[in-house]
Amino acid sequence: MSTTDPHEEGSQADERGSQMGLFAEILDEYTTFVFAAAGPHPTSASIIAAIGWLGAIPSPPDDWRFGTEHTPIQPWYLRQVHADGRAARANVPIQTLTTPGE
Structure with a gap:
């Protein structure tokens, strides 16, 4: 799946791709944290509890x-x-x- 719009050209498409790549890395780190915090035998309850500890997740354009x-x-x-x-x-x-949701 492409992270850029095929109609975008040049630096804007590159910047968008870089932002999406950074977001994917951040999301991967948070996912790793959730499963580590959920314990060696995660259950839905332990995963939900771990998600509650995440707080704000950085993302373009806003957390x-x-x-x-x-x-x-x-x-x-x-x-x-x-x-x-x-x-x-x-x-x-x-x-x-x-x-x-607020």
């Missing part, structure tokens, strides 16, 4: 965390996509709309 129902909580943004003058597109957040 997120798991809520009490074990669903991710991250702000939603109104975004505008426009040409940035380099034959590429800019995806710019205009405002924060809501944070579901």
Whole structure:
């Protein structure tokens, strides 16, 4: 699965790929932590408890965390996509709309 938009060109596509690669590394570290904290014979209860210890998880464009129902909580943004003058597109957040789950 590609982490970049095939319509993006040049540095914007490279930057997006780098961000997604970093996010994948961070998520892998947190997953490793959860399973280590859940113990040698993890159960659903021990995994849920370990997830509760994670706190904020760094991610582009903003940190997120798991809520009490074990669903991710991250702000939603109104975004505008426009040409940035380099034959590429800019995806710019205009405002924060809501944070579901809060």
